[in-house]
Amino acid sequence: MSPTAIAPPTSPTNGAATRNGNGKLVKAKNGNGAPHLTSADPTAPTETLPVDIASWTGGARGSAEHETAVKLAHKWAYLKKGVPTGQALVLSVEGNFHGRTLGVISMSTDPESRAGFEPFLAGVGPTFVDGGAVRTIRFNKVGDLERALELHGANVAAFLVEPIQGEAGIVVPDEGYLTKVHALCKKHNVLLICDEIQTHDGVRPDVVLLGKALSSGVYPVSAVLADREVMLCIQPGEHGSTYGGNPLACAVALTALRVLTDEQLAPRAAALGALFRRALRDLRAPLVRAVRGRGLLNALVFDAAKSTRGRSAWQLCLLLKSRGVLAKPDVVRFAPPLVIAEEDRGAHYRGVSC
Numbered sequence: 001m002s003p004t005a006i007a008p009p010t011s012p013t014n015g016a017a018t019r020n021g022n023g024k025l026v027k028a029k030n031g032n033g034a035p036h037l038t039s040a041d042p043t044a045p046t047e048t049l050p051v052d053i054a055s056w057t058g059g060a061r062g063s064a065e066h067e068t069a070v071k072l073a074h075k076w077a078y079l080k081k082g083v084p085t086g087q088a089l090v091l092s093v094e095g096n097f098h099g100r101t102l103g104v105i106s107m108s109t110d111p112e113s114r115a116g117f118e119p120f121l122a123g124v125g126p127t128f129v130d131g132g133a134v135r136t137i138r139f140n141k142v143g144d145l146e147r148a149l150e151l152h153g154a155n156v157a158a159f160l161v162e163p164i165q166g167e168a169g170i171v172v173p174d175e176g177y178l179t180k181v182h183a184l185c186k187k188h189n190v191l192l193i194c195d196e197i198q199t200h201d202g203v204r205p206d207v208v209l210l211g212k213a214l215s216s217g218v219y220p221v222s223a224v225l226a227d228r229e230v231m232l233c234i235q236p237g238e239h240g241s242t243y244g245g246n247p248l249a250c251a252v253a254l255t256a257l258r259v260l261t262d263e264q265l266a267p268r269a270a271a272l273g274a275l276f277r278r279a280l281r282d283l284r285a286p287l288v289r290a291v292r293g294r295g296l297l298n299a300l301v302f303d304a305a306k307s308t309r310g311r312s313a314w315q316l317c318l319l320l321k322s323r324g325v326l327a328k329p330d331v332v333r334f335a336p337p338l339v340i341a342e343e344d345r346g347a348h349y350r351g352v353s354c
Helices: 019-029 062-081 142-155 177-187 247-262 265-282 313-322 342-346
Strands: 055-059 089-091 127-130 133-136 156-161 191-195 207-210 222-226 288-294 297-302 332-334
Touching: 062 089, 062 156, 062 191, 062 207, 062 222, 089 142, 127 142, 133 142, 142 156, 142 177, 156 177, 177 191, 247 265, 265 288, 265 297, 297 313, 313 332
Parallel strands: 089 156, 156 191, 191 207
Antiparallel strands: 055 222, 127 133, 207 222, 288 297, 297 332
16 A cells, blocks of 8 residues: 555644634643543553554654654664664664654754754664665665665664655655565564654554644644554653643544544545646646655655746745745645645645746
């Protein structure tokens, strides 16, 4: 199954927090009618969740959950896999974006994220040594990961990847990429950690990181999901968060999940996204090199070199802003709320030429 975007990026109106979903979420935020789940007790029953989640711990920002996942992977590697203490590795891919904390930018290949913040955390990131040369694991290149695991798999605790690379420009992998990655991780006894803060995929990872649409932008909340065999490697007192598992965040998150399922927002996003991409391609704009995406998380690749007037992706974004649409260069990204109406979808491209 190819990835399907169910959680567009950072706008407070993304996800189900508008139109029909908004009233339910505001009601939950005000403490009316939503159940309460706390992560203080990882063995607490989860029957109130609308999906089968074995364990859940919540925080206030997505990058905090990446830090949690790396700690969890290390602990699992030492307790379950038998990696010698201090030698656990967590691999990632080139072009990743997982947040802005120090541990996370240690994995980054983006100079803007890293410059001036050295030294970085050792043993994490997309590089590995191959015959004396340093190689980088590229996104959507299964052979790179295969080689890294062949050489270093005994000490690799986890592989962290986005099903669709968001900040890199909505880069969608080939069909079957994550299935092959999943198989490689199983072969080498490596945890597959999927950063689904912005996107969702059909592969069942060992660890899932959630945020943004988990509360539809109504309240800061993020989560790490894992089976108990993995999650309970961290014992009471070894990890925590001041606001983790707080009742208000959990109530809003549970309500947002119900809105996503009850209102069939994922299949709706898939259908509307396909129409949106087709409409953009039908414009046949000479400065558009490519249109790509899944669901309602989409991108337009602008070819400034072909412009006879020196137009850039930034100028296109300013033009879109004048028409009431906010987008982000250099690859122009579109992330409308999942509840966008059909007539609103047309406003994204109607009357805009480049």
